[in-house]
Amino acid sequence: MPVKVPEKTADQVVNLACDTIAKKKQALVFVNSKRSAEKVAEDIGKKTGVEEVRLKELAREIEGVLARPTRQCERLAKCVKGGVAFHHSGLAPKQRELVEDAFRAGAIRIIACTPTLAAGLDMPAFRAVIRDVKRFTQRGMQHIPVLEFLQMAGRAGRPKYDSVGEVIVVAQTQTDQEFVEEHYLRGSPEDILSKLAVEPVLRMYLLSLINSRIIGPRESIVDFFGRSFWAFQYKDLARMQKIIDRVLNVLVEWGFLQEVKEGYRATLMGKRVAELYLDPLTAHGFIDALRKSEGKKLRAFTWLHLVANTLEMRPLLRVRQKEFEKVQEKYGLVEPNLLQHEPSMFEPEYEEFFDAVKTAMMLDDWIEEKDEEYMLEEYDCRPGEMRVKIDNADWLLYGVHEIAALLEMQPVLKEITKARLRLRYGVKEELLPLIKLEGVGRVRARKLFRAGIKDLGGIRSASLEKLSGLVGEKVAMKLKEQVGQ
Template identity: 45%
Template sequence: MKVENLDLPEQLKNSYIDSGITDLNPPQELAVEAGLMEGEDMIVAAPTASGKTFIAELAMVNQVVNNEKTAVYIVPLKALASEKYQDFSERYEGLNVRMSVGDLDEAGEGLENADIVIVTSEKLDSMLRHNPSWIHEIGLVVTDEIHLLTSPNRGPTLEVTLTRLRDLLDFQLLGLSATISNSDELAEWLDAELVESDYRPVELKEGIHQGNEVEFFPEDYELDEEKSEEESSGFKTGSEIKNEASGTKRTEKMFIEDEHGRATMNLLEDTLDKDKQCIIFCNSRKGAEKSSDRCGKVSRPDLSRQERKELGRIADEIENVLGNPTSQCKRLAENVRKGAAFHHAGLVTEQRNLVEEAFKEGLIRSVSATPTLAAGVNLPAFRVILRDLKRYTGDGMDFIPVLEYEQMTGRAGRPKYDDTGEAISLAKNPGMKNEILERYVLGEAERIQSKLAAEPILRMHTLSLIASRFCTDMEELRSFYRKTFYAYQYGDMEEVEEKVENVVSQLRDYDFVEEDELRPTDVGRRVSELYIDPDSAHMMLECLERAEDQDTRPVSYLFMLSRTTEMQPRPRVRDKEWNEIEQAFMDAQEFILESTPDEWETDYDHFMECMKNSLLMQAWISELDEEKIMNKYNVAPGGIRAKMRDADWLIYGAQELARMKNLDLKDEDGSSELEKLRLRLKHGIKDELLNLVSYDQIGRVRARKLYDHGIRDQKDIREVSFEKLKKLIGKATAKKLKKQVGEENIFDRENVMDYFE
């Protein structure tokens, strides 16, 4: 089907054609034939890189331009939201594309005139709790990665949000999914057309590495279980083809020279010989970092002088993203200079972005990553190496899900650059090869299963349904849950209905729901709007009420935050640090705002984890160097910042709850204890720097330099010489700081001096 035949404005069709899209590929054509442009609800199940996003774009443009409706695009991660926002903004300059992924306590201000709104499921769920008027303009909801309904973390929120939207509005629903075994069940629940395709624009070759050889298995390969492991894995040398007795099973074998003594390094060498790039997936952050160290030794000789110069510039940026570079920053920068990098959640956002861009530009030859990269941004490579197919689960090492394997292999092959992509799994012992072949290469992805039945999840969403008046009595509440994917899958709602009744009873005990009818109290409504677990909110309220009459310290509130559901996972207390954490807990006990367990009680270990989490935050606001925090608490800079973002939101929530209850939580100066702590957590500073960080571009490092040199308030900033200020914080920042305190005439003199210099 030709793009020119679509019912879209000529200007838009011409822009598609100019960008090289002249014909629809098979899944795109199937979607259009199934009624995509007529507003049919649809589930599109196809491999990664099969063109699913363009199907969504056609549906969005159709609803926005032809039907004058708003299109909502739901993504699972903020990083994906940023990527889609950039892509859609560039392609559709005439449309108002907006992204909303931040503050969970607002209804989406400014979205009334948006054409395309990109959100995470959590953000959309949050906005629905505020009942914004703009949602009634929605004509299309696209759910990217809809198979994540099976995720214990994100699935229930997505499930409830979709159920709620379908109950509330009449719109077109488009779900984009990887190939899964029960996509028909998902389509039936949503009463949607199912479009399935195994089309991939770049052929994917799945292979297994063992010894010095890689064997690639075709899609129609069938394992002969009667053969021994040795027989079934034997094949000719070189790149010859082996034909099985049936005549339908063919495997291709590739020899890999052992130049470095490690499979990943040898495969990278082979990748570079082909003038290509690779991604290596590892099961841990430490594993990814070590892998990257080794890969740098292989990739460095492949770099030209100009590439080394450009990578040096990028490495300097990466190293100096934080005020004081940590060993992780230096390690990553050193790797990048050699054309290699690691990528995991321990990096801060700016570092991950720099690595991704350098890889897309072809400067970085290999990225060693944890599986989070596979579920995140679109970062394809010619070759994907799956170094680890097992990970530690708490009960020992276990195989990863097939769906996760397919997400990682889906990164192999770059459309427009490669004819084929290679996904190579490493068999680390002779018996593992057939296991990989059966489980992954020839295996089928797991069924999507609802995870809605967990009581903490039901508690949060039940309060939301009551607080927004979506459900006004128990029968409406039961009726809502009967429309969920969980109800469709399991049929028997007795267990869930019993849990819902228990949850409602608990919410009444918390005074979040009225006793006599299914109505929210004022506090209950605010808890729902704040997007906080009712358990967390109830615990914080009890602590805050005690804080009015109890002597408090920062640890009082830090421990309170650490006890919330939102602070999970908390850092594990290692055996060697147990005594230190326990002593800190005993020292802090008189300031903790709740009763604490004795060491023989079951909750004691949990309280120790909360204490360690509190000490981590205490170290941050005490201006402990990030390197020391990382080494002492085993939390990397990216993890520290993630914790502080969570803490910021929870403290804001605590402030709102204290306001609702008219609690007076002020220190000796009459300042809000919570507001001070919030600012300290945001910037990672001691109390004495609060004045300085209120100025633009003055963070913990610059503020400390200024303070230690006697510059502590507005008067000091005005009186200090520009020369001294420039030496302390740099010329550009010094100029901005002087302007902020009304010292602008100095810059005319400064410009004159620059001219004569």
Template identity: 35%
Template sequence: MQIQDLAIPDTLKQQYLGLGILELYPPQATCIEKGLLDGKNLLVAIPTASGKTLIAEMAMHCHIAAGGKCLYIVPLKALASEKYDEFGNKGVRVGISTGDLDRRDDALGKNDIIVATSEKVDSLLRNGARWIPEITLVVVDEVHLIDSPDRGPTLEMVIAKMRYRNPAMQIIGLSATIGNPKMLAGWLDAELVTSSWRPVDLRQGVFYDNKIQFEEGTRPIKQVSRNYDDLNLCLDTIAEGGQCLVFVSSRRNAEAFAKRAAGAIKSEDPALAACSDRLLAGTPTEMIKTLAACVAKGAAFHHAGLSRNERSVVEEAFRKGWLKCISSTPTLAAGLNLPARRVIIRDYLRFSAGEGMQPIPVSEYRQMAGRAGRPRLDPYGEAVLIAKEAEQVPELFECYIEAAADDVHSRIAEPTALYTHVLSLIASGFAKTRDELSEFMNRSFYVHEHKQGRLMHRTVDAALEFLISAEMILEVGEHLGATELGTLVSRMYIDPRSASLIVTTLREKEEYADLGLIQLICSTPDMPTLYAKNSDLAALSRMMEDKGGELWLPLPTDDEEVEGYYRAVKTAMLLSDWTDELPEEKICERYAVGPGDVFGMVESINWLLHATSQLARMFAPKFYPQIAECEICMKNGIRRELLPLIKLRGIGRIRARRLVNNGMTTPEEIKKHPREDLVKILGQGIADQIFDQIEPRKRSTDTTRVNEERPAGGQSTLFRFG
């Protein structure tokens, strides 16, 4: 099917032709035949790199040309940014929304395409974004994640809510791995498009005894290292001019492999040296020093412990072909478009709490294997598992290569998921009685899958009882309505269990303590926490003895709750060190974490502190001023004495501390000093900027602008101190 013959806008058609895209791939052509451009719902389950994005793009541009508006839902913020950049190059207005979860973001409505995570879309629905009724097409990328225990319930409810709000809209689900696509397509009232076609041939095999066993035959691999099969496979690919992705089970393993690979590759590419320098220009923790040294020689590791900037440097260097291999935890396979000639799945067992080492699911293997083969760059792609014993070779073929894709199932009936979604349905007006609530839940994938859905209705009733007892829902006769607390909790997008714990504790406490507040928030279901190792317990116990008066929650008597308690305390200690202005590299060293972990913890608690301040305003007003101040301190990583200065534009925690150390504790104190004193501390440009704020004056037009520190909350505030 030729691009020239398609009924898509001429501007898009000419862009495709200009890029050398002259005809559709077979699965794309099937989508056209099944009604893609005619408004039909579609579930597209085709391999990675088979052109799913182009399918969505053609449909979106047709809707835009007809005056419609499109919503593109992704599972990850990083993937949202990638799609935002990709769609923005096609001549339409594109907006992105992944941030604050209590905003309506009405300004997004001026865009033709809005890219957002499922959590953000759920928040926009709860907060009544005015442009939602204008959506004529929803594209759900990675729709198989409806099966995810974490994200699945939210994605399922978002789809159900959008279809309820906009019954005439088109919906397109995109996925590479669904074992029961007919079931999901039936729920979506969608035409099903499945295919095994790929633009680059994928060869899947198992490595053992210096050779790869493929279905078609064997291929010997030159033995460079006697001890490391993964390294031999990687170097074999590089010798042929390809790039390699190596998937391992842990961050430590990813870093260890990158060091081995760098020592073997020994690249001297000046472009990699420049990338290494960029990495060292940030906060040079030991982990980043290791990464920079690896990158300079042609290898890298990639995991959630890296900051966004560091991951971006690695990804860019790999896309441009400078880096020859990346070792990664499975986070890299979850959505980022980084294909390679050969993908090595070294670790197919992963530790699971309470269960020990368990095999990864088939869907995860397929996500990783799907990265093999760079379109227009590689003649083929290879996905290789590594066997440690001969008996494992046929087992790995059976369990992964020859296995059918995993079925996807609804996760909405989990009681903990229903608490938040039942509250949102009532608070947002989707359901005003028990009958209406049951009627809406009958729209769920769960009820479609299980038909009668009796378990669903029992768990819905249990969720209602909890919400009524927590004073978030009122039931008067047949009518269900959200209380002021319930409305706030739904709008702030926090778990009702978190809100209940926060409100109950705030009401009980007579005296305020920052550490107690932080510990409380770290003890909620919404807050991710650090793993507390046995070797941490002594330090945690000492801290609890020293600061026992400041902690708000006591050590539980139930043994099953002790681990969670220690995790919350350890996380609270890290965040307390952050607000105590401990340097980031010291925090990373003390808690054995990476800059990305610190950023993630701060980002998570920032949101929960904001929600807590709003709850305090309503239920514990005596604590509201201190909590509001703690929120600002956490955003900026400062002690309270810097609060007067941090309000100044261009001042972050480092510059504020310099000013205080020089006796300038407030804007009023700055005024008392000669301008030259400020210039010596901060430089001419920043000094002029500060004086413009505290003593506005007419600036000369030839004044040189300098880079400002970003205001509170941005990544540069957290990780690139002035």
């Protein structure tokens, strides 16, 4: 039924938030973009009139999470002072945690968020305000699935504290309201689609199932998939058979499977690829690139680009129109170091190739010790997103390393490990000796290096006083201990 709250402002969401706070309750506001989450939180924050010491402290803590605060940190801190926060995948992990804890503790009254908080069973609120029931997809603006709506709605009502919870959907028109009632409140969740129908997934499953010997003989493969959910939905067994055969052929061609009498068996490489959870296409790309690496000038960028140019790294950073020239220019400089090259302009992968180049550029800036604020300004990549990209690239680099090891390409192994270490810590090569020490990350390592302490020997010969001045007494003691003093 329609909800009435005092209309303090022209913005219904702000009014709902203020009403929630006036009732001494909490609300989650679900929106469809990170930008909206931030703006909504900001708009509400201006009107709450909340002022508490604990919120000021929290704001300070949030702003101090990174070595240098980004403009996102500052914005969040400002909202938090008013008892409001935004929450999405772009927040630094520590900030996410602080916001969630403060909400559970009752300090933060309202969180404007993307679906990040929809699934968290641990984040109940008196009200779940659903501002957007549409989201941008590859086919334009579309209604979100009923299941997702129900997940957001499920955050309303805290079992221990409230006897009821409220789900409020913000509808602009009568038509919208009717649609919500019909589709989301009275409708049923849509059918689940089989994921096997997506080729990369089928590739991985086929290899993995054959590797673990769940299937192998030809008939068993047909039989297995014939009884799958995919077959149940797809119905056309003959066409499925054709698709499976095509994928099997490709896996054989790539050297991950071998045909044995009456069926298939995973090769040594196929086994490793399955264990690494890599898409066989990605693994094939790695192998192909590694084989071409001999005699090339290999740099850290070589490896960063190799892993950036994979399905697993998606979504990639996108090259904006006005950036295109800059990326092209940079590409010209690094091209001799790359193992995979520019597809023709008319190929569908053309654009994506440069997205990967840009993503590799960002990772390269990271290992050149650029900080989070720089990444946000230069690449529009928020700290949380940055972290995910680094983690993914780190995992993929491990994959490249393992494949190179299997190919017995000893010379590149060290280089890959070095690139991986640099990526993980975000440091130039010169800091690698210091990074090995417990308690030393990119910031402390740089501090030590600037003071002339460049390796373990430097730690040994530096006085405890000097170390203490740089990294604090406790860490200094820990460092001395690690070099046996």
